[in-house]
Amino acid sequence: xxxxxxxxxxxxxxxxxxxxxxxxxxxxxxxxxxxxxxxxxxxxxxxxxxxxxxxxxxxxxxxxxxxxxxxxxxxxxxxxxxxxxxxxxxxxxxxxxxxxxxxxxxxxxxxxxxxxxxxxxxxxxxxxxxxxxxxxxxxxxxxxxxxxxxxxxxxxxxxxxxxxxxxxxxxxxxxxxxxxxxxxxxxxxxxxxxxxxxxxxxxxxxxxxxxxxxxxxxxxxxxxxxxxxxxxxxxxxxxxxxxxxxxxxxx
Amino acid sequence: xxxxxxxxxxxxxxxxxxxxxxxxxxxxxxxxxxxxxxxxxxxxxxxxxxxxxxxxxxxxxxxxxxxxxxxxxxxxxxxxxxxxxxxxxxxxxxxxxxxxxxxxxxxxxxxxxxxxxxxxxxxxxxxxxxxxxxxxxxxxxxxxxxxxxxxxxxxxxxxxxxxxxxxxxxxxxxxxxxxxxxxxxxxxxxxxxxxxxxxxxxxxxxxxxxxxxxxxxxxxxxxxxxxxxxxxxxxxxxxxxxxxxxxxxxxxxxxxxxxxxxxxxxxxxxxxxxxxxxxxxxxxxxxxxxxxxxxxxxxxxxxxxxxxxxxxxxxxxxxxxxxxxxxxxxxxxxxxxxxxxxxxxxxxxxxxxxxxxx
Numbered sequence: 272x273x274x275x276x277x278x279x280x281x282x283x284x285x286x287x288x289x290x291x292x293x294x295x296x297x298x299x300x301x302x303x304x305x306x307x308x309x310x311x312x313x314x315x316x317x318x319x320x321x322x323x324x325x326x327x328x329x330x331x332x333x334x335x336x337x338x339x340x341x342x343x344x345x346x347x348x349x350x351x352x353x354x355x356x357x358x359x360x361x362x363x364x365x366x367x368x369x370x371x372x373x374x375x376x377x378x379x380x381x382x383x384x385x386x387x388x389x390x391x392x393x394x395x396x397x398x399x400x401x402x403x404x405x406x407x408x409x410x411x412x413x414x415x416x417x418x419x420x421x422x423x424x425x426x427x428x429x430x431x432x433x434x435x436x437x438x439x440x441x442x443x444x445x446x447x448x449x450x451x452x453x454x455x456x457x458x459x460x461x462x463x464x465x466x467x468x469x470x471x472x473x474x475x476x477x478x479x480x481x482x483x484x485x486x487x488x489x490x491x492x493x494x495x496x497x498x499x500x501x502x503x504x505x506x507x508x509x510x511x512x513x514x515x516x517x518x519x520x521x522x
Numbered sequence: 523x524x525x526x527x528x529x530x531x532x533x534x535x536x537x538x539x540x541x542x543x544x545x546x547x548x549x550x551x552x553x554x555x556x557x558x559x560x561x562x563x564x565x566x567x568x569x570x571x572x573x574x575x576x577x578x579x580x581x582x583x584x585x586x587x588x589x590x591x592x593x594x595x596x597x598x599x600x601x602x603x604x605x606x607x608x609x610x611x612x613x614x615x616x617x618x619x620x621x622x623x624x625x626x627x628x629x630x631x632x633x634x635x636x637x638x639x640x641x642x643x644x645x646x647x648x649x650x651x652x653x654x655x656x657x658x659x660x661x662x663x664x665x666x667x668x669x670x671x672x673x674x675x676x677x678x679x680x681x682x683x684x685x686x687x688x689x690x691x692x693x694x695x696x697x698x699x700x701x702x703x704x705x706x707x708x709x710x711x712x713x714x715x716x717x718x719x720x721x722x723x724x725x726x727x728x729x730x731x732x733x734x735x736x737x738x739x740x741x742x743x744x745x746x747x748x749x750x751x752x753x754x755x756x757x758x759x760x761x762x763x764x765x766x767x768x769x770x771x772x773x774x775x776x777x778x779x780x781x782x783x784x785x786x787x788x789x790x791x792x793x794x795x796x797x798x799x800x801x802x803x804x805x806x807x808x809x810x811x812x813x814x815x816x817x818x819x820x821x822x823x824x825x826x827x828x829x830x831x832x833x834x835x836x837x838x839x840x841x842x843x844x845x846x847x848x849x850x851x852x853x854x855x856x857x858x859x860x861x862x863x864x865x866x867x868x869x870x871x872x873x874x875x876x877x878x879x880x
Contacts, residue, residue: 311722345763360761362754364821365747373751374762387742 273336275300275469276321276352276438281330283316290316290423291327292493297440301467303460305484305501307477309513312472313493318440321471322354323347351437353425355444363416367408368397371430400433401425404462421452425459432468439463439470445479457483477506489513496521540866541813541830544859545837548835552841559844562719569726570791572836574599574784574800576829578807579814580733581780582772583828584740586811589753589820590646590653592774594638594660595781595807599800601638601664602785604630607677607795610684620681628786635782636775638664643771659772668797677795693721725787732783736776737825749773753820806835809856813863834859 274297283289283291291313298304306314319325321332323341332339334350341347344354354382358460361370372393379389397411406425408418415423424444431439445453460470460483480487481501489497489512497512497519511517536543553560578595585592610627614620638660645656686706694702696718701871710718740746748769751759760766781800788799813831816823838859839852 344761356761360755360758362751362758362821365750366752369747369751370758372746374764376747378744381742386744388744388747477660 273301274298274333275302275335277333278321279331279333281317281320281327281332283313283325283327289493290521291320293330294490294495295330296488296495296498298469298471299467300437301485303464303470303472303484303489305480306412306471306473306490307480307509307513308490312490314490315442317490317492318354318442318473320334321347321438322352322440340367348434351435352440353431353434353436353438354440354442355424355431356442359429360382361415361423364414366414367411367418367426368393370426371397371400371433373430377435389519396433397429397453400429403466404429404432404459406459419452420448421455424448424456428463430458431445432463437467437469439468441470441472443474444472445474445476453479477509481506489519491515494521537866541815541827541834541863545830545834546838548834548841552837552844556841556844557827559841562721564840564844566720566723566726568833568836568840570723570841572832573725573729573787573791574803575806575810575832575835576729576733577780577784577787578800579810579828579832580708580736580805580825581777582807582811583814583816583823583825584736584749585777586808586816586818587740587749587753587820587823588771588773589756590640590657591808591818592657592777593804594642594657594664595777595784596801596804597661597665597668597798598635598638598778598781599785600795600797601668601671601790602631602635602782603788603795603799604668604672604677604785604797605634605795606786606789607680608671609852610680610789611677614681620683623681624684624687627789631786632779632782635778635785637778639775639778640771642778643774646774647770647839663744665735665797665801672795672797674797679776680789680793680795684793687718687724688793690724691720691722692724692727694717695721710840725790727785729783732780733825733829736780740825745769745772747805750821753822806856809860810835813859815863815867817867831863 277297279295280292282289292402294313294317296304306318308314309320316325320327321341323344323346326342332341334352339350341352347353361374365373368390377389377392377396378386379392381387394411397447401408404425406429408422415426418426428439444460448456457479460472462468464483472480472484475496484501487499487501487504487509488495489499489509491513499509508517512519549560557565578599582592582595606627609630610623612625613623642653642657642660645651647655650835690704690706692704694700694706696707696714699714700707707718740749748759748764751762751764752766752769756766784800789795810831811823811828812818813834814823814827814829816827835856838855839849842849842852
């Protein structure tokens with residue numbers, strides 16, 4: 272199988288600091304990869320290179336087998352790479368389906384003259400995508416401000432899936448969520464993966480990452496120090512790799 | 523099964539519509555204690571008196587929903603009224619027909635009125651000047667220019683047929699005899715004139731046509747949707763691909779368009795152009811928007827709410843006049859309603875939540 276995304280020898284510097292140092296990795300369709308590392312290990316910088324926020328000084332990015340250049344986040348979105356931001360980028364004063372369709376509203380003709388919003392269409396399409404992802408929200412006409420953190424997360428993810436995201440980047444998706452909610456988000460990650468969506472998940476909660484990721488990528492001081500199949504490693508080993516008490520194969 | 527939620531639901535729907543109930547209560551109150559308050563003529567007078575506030579508040583609603591504020595509209599009314607009047611006078615003196623002079627005057631005022639809005643929007647959206655400062659600057663500039671244009675004196679000697687339009691009505695009805703549309707029937711005896719019923723002033727018709735168009739735009743179109751999105755989360759709107767900067771410029775232009783329209787309506791009603799025209803209405807307009815349910819933090823508000831807010835103010839104003847109560851009491855009353863409106867909004871957010879189509 273061909274990887275969905277492959278990065279080769281990515282290096283990103285900020286002045287004298289090398290934030291990401293010669294990192295290579297691949298992600299396959301439907302795969303969930305956990306990126307682990309201490310603060311300042313370069314996880315976020317690596318992810319931002321992929322989502323088009325930063326430009327790498329060196330290295331190549333291949334997407335669906337073709338070499339690409341991602342010069343800004345909009346380009347990343349266009350090819351199906353979507354980042355779920357921590358502030359979730361939802362308009363809290365608007366309802367669920369309006370957020371899913373924000374910026375890409377479905378219109379219909381009013382009296383054959385002017386374009387107006389097609390609420391019914393947006394409502395039913397949103398319902399479909401939420402059902403597909405097993406997300407339960409009482410009413411899609413409820414404003415985002417009335418939803419819980421987990422539900423908001425689910426709406427943000429549904430939006431990206433509806434618009435054909437193939438690769439999701441989730442930065443600390445379970446932070447600031449209650450226990451039950453965390454579980455729901457992790458279940459959602461599994462559902463997405465089973466439907467062929469690839470996911471990079473960055474989290475400090477090693478437990479969470481272990482429960483959903485099939486592969487783990489451990490970073491330390493900008494370098495990728497190790498790569499592990501989740502089933503063949505332990506939390507102890509991963510913590511050791513993160514803090515440097517165990518040396519990885521790339522050290 | 524007993525539905526325990528029912529009383530609560532009724533309570534919520536009353537609270538949601540408190541402004542409408544308040545407005546009807548006001549009318550009822552003045553109807554009972556005032557003289558001839560609930561009469562066709564008086565109700566029409568209320569609408570005429572409220573045109574400036576209605577127009578300013580409609581434009582202001584768009585700006586406030588985006589999380590900004592437009593203070594320039596206060597003097598934009600005068601600016602536009604002076605341009606409108608001056609162009610009419612000069613063209614008529616130059617030998618243009620009255621119809622041509624009036625149409626060009628109106629058009630000039632409305633077109634030139636878009637410029638301050640564009641500048642406001644540009645300052646706010648592109649140069650990131652806080653809207654309070656940018657529009658407050660424009661407030662002074664518009665006033666200064668208006669005084670320069672009219673040389674510090676009100677513009678007089680406007681085309682004589684202006685009053686036919688400005689003081690005219692949509693329908694004239696002499697029961698049993700005449701029913702005429704737009705044209706005031708001629709050759710009436712003094713007694714017939716006394717019984718002539720006039721229905722819906724032209725200025726009110728024009729005002730509500732524009733309000734209806736923009737209420738539709740705000741509630742039903744993509745443009746309206748993006749206006750709410752910008753007020754709710756400007757970053758989310760930007761990331762979702764909304765062209766936030768262009769959108770904001772358009773919103774400030776809508777606001778200044780409505781202020782210019784109010785200036786034109788002023789010329790039609792008072793047959794003059796004055797630099798300070800309508801400036802006292804700025805705070806009334808903002809008050810109307812807030813009473814109508816908009817939040818100064820952005821993301822909330824409707825045109826229908828704003829219209830009710832504006833009517834609450836003018837019903838009160840005309841009511842106090844009707845009861846011969848000095849109008850400075852109006853300030854106290856309006857201020858209390860304003861604070862009451864904000865308190866209701868603050869303390870019942872979860873009660874007022876409901877399913878909404880935005």
